Amino acid sequence: MNAPIGVSLIGCGAVGAxxxxxxxxxxxxxxxxxxxxxxxxxxxxxxxxxxxxxxxxSKLFTTHATKLLADAGTQIVIELAGGTDHAKTLILAxxxxxxxxxxxxxxxxxxxxxxxxxxxRKAGRCVAFEASVCGGVPLIEAxxxxxxxxxxxxxxxxxxGTSNYILTRMLENNASYAHALAEAQAAGYAExxxxxxxxxxxxxxxxxxxxxxxxxxxCDFNKINVEGIEKIELSDLTAGDxxxxxxxxxxxxxxxxxGLDLSVQPTFIPTTHPLANVSGPFNAVSVYGHPIGHxxxxxxxxxxxxxxxxxxxxxxxxxxxxxxxxxxxxVLLPDQTPAATYRPTGETACPHYIxxxxxxxxxxxGKLATVLGSHGISIATIVQHEPPQSVSSAxxxxxxxxxxxxxRSVRAAVDDITRMDVTQSPPISIPVLDERES
Amino acid sequence: MNAPIGVSLIGCGAVGAxxxxxxxxxxxxxxxxxxxxxxxxxxxxxxxxxxxxxxxxSKLFTTHATKLLADAGTQIVIELAGGTDHAKTLILAxxxxxxxxxxxxxxxxxxxxxxxxxxxRKAGRCVAFEASVCGGVPLIEAxxxxxxxxxxxxxxxxxxGTSNYILTRMLENNASYAHALAEAQAAGYAExxxxxxxxxxxxxxxxxxxxxxxxxxxCDFNKINVEGIEKIELSDLTAGDxxxxxxxxxxxxxxxxxGLDLSVQPTFIPTTHPLANVSGPFNAVSVYGHPIGHxxxxxxxxxxxxxxxxxxxxxxxxxxxxxxxxxxxxVLLPDQTPAATYRPTGETACPHYIxxxxxxxxxxxGKLATVLGSHGISIATIVQHEPPQSVSSAxxxxxxxxxxxxxRSVRAAVDDITRMDVTQSPPISIPVLDERES
Numbered sequence: 001m002n003a004p005i006g007v008s009l010i011g012c013g014a015v016g017a018x019x020x021x022x023x024x025x026x027x028x029x030x031x032x033x034x035x036x037x038x039x040x041x042x043x044x045x046x047x048x049x050x051x052x053x054x055x056x057x058s059k060l061f062t063t064h065a066t067k068l069l070a071d072a073g074t075q076i077v078i079e080l081a082g083g084t085d086h087a088k089t090l091i092l093a094x095x096x097x098x099x100x101x102x103x104x105x106x107x108x109x110x111x112x113x114x115x116x117x118x119x120x121r122k123a124g125r126c127v128a129f130e131a132s133v134c135g136g137v138p139l140i141e142a143x144x145x146x147x148x149x150x151x152x153x154x155x156x157x158x159x160x161g162t163s164n165y166i167l168t169r170m171l172e173n174n175a176s177y178a179h180a181l182a183e184a185q186a187a188g189y190a191e192x193x194x195x196x197x198x199x200x201x202x203x204x205x206x207x208x209x210x211x212x213x214x215x216x217x218x219c220d221f222n223k224i225n226v227e228g229i230e231k232i233e234l235s236d237l238t239a240g241d242x243x244x245x246x247x248x249x250x251x252x253x254x255x256x257x258x259g260l261d262l263s264v265q266p267t268f269i270p271t272t273h274p275l276a277n278v279s280g281p282f283n284a285v286s287v288y289g290h291p292i293g294h295x296x297x298x299x300x301x302x303x304x305x306x307x308x309x310x311x312x313x314x315x316x317x318x319x320x321x322x323x324x325x326x327x328x329x330x331v332l333l334p335d336q337t338p339a340a341t342y343r344p345t346g347e348t349a350c351p352h353y354i355x356x357x358x359x360x361x362x363x364x365x366g367k368l369a370t371v372l373g374s375h376g377i378s379i380a381t382i383v384q385h386e387p388p389q390s391v392s393s394a395x396x397x398x399x400x401x402x403x404x405x406x407x408r409s410v411r412a413a414v415d416d417i418t419r420m421d422v423t424q425s426p427p428i429s430i431p432v433l434d435e436r437e438s
Numbered sequence: 439m440n441a442p443i444g445v446s447l448i449g450c451g452a453v454g455a456x457x458x459x460x461x462x463x464x465x466x467x468x469x470x471x472x473x474x475x476x477x478x479x480x481x482x483x484x485x486x487x488x489x490x491x492x493x494x495x496s497k498l499f500t501t502h503a504t505k506l507l508a509d510a511g512t513q514i515v516i517e518l519a520g521g522t523d524h525a526k527t528l529i530l531a532x533x534x535x536x537x538x539x540x541x542x543x544x545x546x547x548x549x550x551x552x553x554x555x556x557x558x559r560k561a562g563r564c565v566a567f568e569a570s571v572c573g574g575v576p577l578i579e580a581x582x583x584x585x586x587x588x589x590x591x592x593x594x595x596x597x598x599g600t601s602n603y604i605l606t607r608m609l610e611n612n613a614s615y616a617h618a619l620a621e622a623q624a625a626g627y628a629e630x631x632x633x634x635x636x637x638x639x640x641x642x643x644x645x646x647x648x649x650x651x652x653x654x655x656x657c658d659f660n661k662i663n664v665e666g667i668e669k670i671e672l673s674d675l676t677a678g679d680x681x682x683x684x685x686x687x688x689x690x691x692x693x694x695x696x697g698l699d700l701s702v703q704p705t706f707i708p709t710t711h712p713l714a715n716v717s718g719p720f721n722a723v724s725v726y727g728h729p730i731g732h733x734x735x736x737x738x739x740x741x742x743x744x745x746x747x748x749x750x751x752x753x754x755x756x757x758x759x760x761x762x763x764x765x766x767x768x769v770l771l772p773d774q775t776p777a778a779t780y781r782p783t784g785e786t787a788c789p790h791y792i793x794x795x796x797x798x799x800x801x802x803x804g805k806l807a808t809v810l811g812s813h814g815i816s817i818a819t820i821v822q823h824e825p826p827q828s829v830s831s832a833x834x835x836x837x838x839x840x841x842x843x844x845x846r847s848v849r850a851a852v853d854d855i856t857r858m859d860v861t862q863s864p865p866i867s868i869p870v871l872d873e874r875e876s
Contacts, residue, residue, distance in 0.1 A: 325759055
């Protein structure tokens with residue numbers, strides 16, 4: 001019980017440096033509360049000479065994976081390098097070498113979770129991954145263990161801080177998407193290439209993991225309907241604001257009689273729902289279960305320190321043996337659960353917001369309403385705004401909200417609207433979260 | 439691994455019946471996800487013939503504690519009887535008899551937690567208590583395990599659903615306290631004698647537990663400054679609404695250099711804070727830690743089914759051995775941690791709302807302002823309303839908000855204001871949650 005537990009890191013970026021800090025500078029506090037003494041043994045990096053957020057003895061750093069994998073004193077390997085190929089190779093090797101693994105790598109688990117978990121099971125080791133979804137929020141274990149008595153019907157969350165920061169700042173600051181993106185990049189909330197975040201890909205990785213443990217089925221990343229925030233305009237956010245909605249990049253997994261519906265897309269959320277009030281880089285998740293009802297978790301979804309908090313929680317859980325038992329005994333991971341069945345795309349109904357720019361000529365609204373009607377779409381509200389007077393050729397923005405409509409009808413209608421002769425700028429549709437579901 | 443785990447219940451009220459239902463009707467699902475097979479063996483009740491939410495074989499029921507305690511097949515005892523004396527006796531006896539214990543009994547743990555935990559440790563058993571705070575929200579384990587790498591500086595929560603339902607309905611329904619209380623009783627959210635809930639006692643029990651595991655110190659229930667919601671008037675709620683605040687019975691534990699400050703009192707929360715939007719019977723807790731920042735948990739804090747969800751989570755955790763390891767290895771419980779030191783009462787400063795009814799005569803405001811000034815209280819806003827015209831003798835309501843002021847200054851000023859000759863109805867003060875703290 002008093003022998004130190006050897007820990008090695010793969011990667012030493014923002015999260016890795018914070019984990020290293022907790023294991024060195026805060027070792028005493030951690031030992032006091034957890035009863036665990038950790039010894040940081042190796043840090044695998046590409047460039048040991050790079051300057052980092054923490055100063056550590058240079059002998060800890062290595063560029064040789066074999067040094068770390070062959071180290072008999074390392075019991076736990078923490079993978080924070082990211083990426084799916086090299087990270088997978090290293091994790092599988094670490095498991096084979098008899099080490100337990102902790103990872104924050106959502107892309108890896110979303111794409112290769114089944115293989116990684118199966119390899120751990122075969123090697124008699126475990127994989128813990130609290131940090132892979134919602135950074136520091138202790139969500140994965142709260143769901144896996146705390147909600148185990150529940151049948152979960154829906155999980156929905158704001159899983160990507162970058163997108164949420166951009167959408168929040170657009171509305172707060174009356175800014176365009178491009179302007180808010182540049183601000184997010186300057187503030188360190190968005191990468192130079194923001195594609196993975198703003199396209200919904202990162203949120204979809206996290207949803208794959210979250211859907212798996214909530215729906216208790218192996219979910220396929222490629223079955224998620226993913227749409228990013230790139231087409232959202234400030235006018236959509238302000239129109240939504242007037243309707244009592246906030247636009248969020250919402251990841252949803254829902255259980256229906258005919259299968260799961262998994263999607264990541266910009267969604268209008270009524271401001272009365274707690275998810276609507278999640279601002280800036282924060283993350284949050286709503287879980288709807290039986291018998292628990294609605295449960296909601298909120299906190300910092302990214303950042304080195306918050307994510308390190310989740311990694312160290314997993315580290316303690318692994319060190320005292322709990323992570324292993326959870327991994328072995330609970331049947332929730334994709335190598336144990338049946339493959340999910342999926343509801344046919346577009347079958348789920350909810351109210352929709354549709355914005356289209358019509359030419360400033362008679363008959364436009366009539367044609368629009370006719371197209372909607374031909375798809376069986378019932379209009380709840382319709383508003384036509386004056387076009388900007390300074391621009392004679394400007395489109396007339398028309399905003400429609402619908403009664404609950406299947407998404408495939410809306411998509412078909414949007415295609416037809418795009419082709420109308422009175423349409424000047426292509427329509428955009430945004431689903432509205434139906435609170436009756438909650 | 440395939441032998442069933444024997445479970446016995448003490449008490450079979452709303453929660454107990456739901457736990458029994460999960461262990462019988464939902465046994466297959468539970469076995470599938472948890473790998474655990476449970477066998478319900480004994481249910482200790484006062485009156486076996488009473489009608490319950492579930493029909494169970496009558497041989498399960500017993501009125502004899504010794505039958506349950508002597509049952510070698512019972513490995514886990516779940517205490518849901520409530521109360522502090524008999525429940526303590528039974529729990530200590532169960533631990534001595536070699537059984538692990540799960541309890542939802544916040545009063546017992548708040549008053550005798552140290553003794554109960556020490557007895558479990560001595561007997562080599564464990565006590566799990568997820569259901570004791572915030573019902574079904576998996577908060578206790580999220581904090582104990584998920585936030586273990588954090589130094590927590592503040593925890594604040596809406597821990598009593600009854601009070602929150604009453605305060606919510608008063609404002610929604612333009613109703614008096616008495617009317618909303620009656621409604622809560624009719625809806626099953628308040629007991630015939632609501633004292634423990636509306637006086638803040640129940641929230642203080644829960645805060646004792648929550649403060650212990652967050653501040654990592656043994657907290658004394660009697661050191662909590664407790665004030666109930668009985669004096670809150672509808673006019674306070676509407677005035678707060680205009681100021682951008684919601685009044686909640688807020689339980690707070692904060693760490694200062696000179697000790698902990700623990701309180702349960704009606705508090706105005708800015709509507710921008712997620713706690714302000716927790717309505718009806720829901721519970722929620724905000725945790726402020728380093729490095730995690732603000733984390734927020736929300737869900738159903740009461741009700742048989744939601745609480746049973748937490749009990750069964752503890753049951754699985756106990757059955758697979760995780761609860762034992764958490765109990766043995768983490769140093770967070772009051773039999774292991776040092777006694778808390780407390781900040782002197784009233785030293786914590788925040789803005790305050792003060793409402794007083796003055797006689798309708800000249801000079802009142804001047805005297806009020808003079809008293810506040812004599813206590814060094816700086817006025818932020820002051821509003822005098824017209825008295826109700828129909829009542830000639832009605833007091834003139836005056837509402838003051840202050841800049842951050844130590845609570846003891848406010849209390850001293852309130853005493854002086856009460857004694858002013860121009861004061862017709864006694865003043866009430868409500869602290870305002872200072873968001874700069876967050």
